[in-house]
Amino acid sequence: MGLLESLCNQSFHDFEVIIVDDSDRSRRKERMADIDKTCSDKLKIKILRNPRNIGLPLSLNRGVSKANGDIIVSTDDDCIADKDWLSHIVKRYKSPKIGGVGGRVVPIERDALWLPTKTKRTHLVGRLSWDGNVISNFELGQKPVFVDFLSGANMSFRRELIKKVGGFSPIYKGNAYRFETGLSLKVKKLGFKIIFDPNAIVFHRRANKGGCRVNVYDWNYWFSRNHTLFVLRCLKGKVVKVFLFTLEQLLRILRHQRACPYAKPKKWHLVLQMFIKGLLDGLRTGELTSNR
Secondary structure: OOHHHHHHOOOOOOOOEEEEEOOOOHHHHHHHHHHHHHHOOOOOEEEEEOOOOOOHHHHHHHHHHHOOOOEEEEEOOOEEEOOOHHHHHHHHOOOOOEEEEEEEEEEEEOOEEOOOOOOOOOOOOOEEOOOOOEEOOOOOOOOOEEOOOOEOOEEEEEHHHHHHOOOOOOOOOOOOOOHHHHHHHHHHHOOOEEEEEEEEEEEEOOOOOOOOOOOHHHHHHHHHHHHHHHHHHHOOOHHHHHHHHHHHHHHHHHOOOOOOOOOOOOOHHHHHHHHHHHHHHHHHHHHHHHOO
């Protein structure tokens, strides 16, 4: 069952679907046309086609600008929503203090639920560490908790707040790493709370190609660049935190540990090269934008 089919079966019915087509492939455009014909009788669908590839943050901003609802909910094209997904999200907004709501992202690997390895920090979900690192654990959370940020595959915010903070920042390019973290922190700075509801579930059958997915070497470049920019733009004590991030990631690479969440490298020297390149570009871009 695909994403749109799962949206057809939602227990909550008062919503519209906005699909932003950021692909420049003609076959993808034909597929979008087929989707429109197939699902238009079941869902209120708007398809927005970008004239060129503009990346995830700007595509989301375009979708937000065309949305009619007060709550913007986002997921990925390779996800499947639980039938009560939207119901659980919407009910959390009864409190005016809530600015964002998200839920579990349960991975599906080889057509079976993937059981993640529990760590010492399993109880922490969506938390920003003192050193600037993030603790996700969105697949593991079992209790409703207030969080620092949400997963891009399962997140929602009040539309007025997205617009108030200037939307999703286009500075996070490539794999768009940290784009949702940056916006979440801006919403919190306005005085609103962000909550994780473990009952608001999407199942993630991770695709290896398309969208923001890049090869393992490019992933390390964008990971390094975007995280560096995130620290420089959003956090205090940025010099120390960039240094600690650099040290930690260099040790990771030298030990040949987790180079990319969906691929394994064969050439670790290229992983190191791309990480350093991303770090330097992030520092350079951060310096340029801070002077504007």
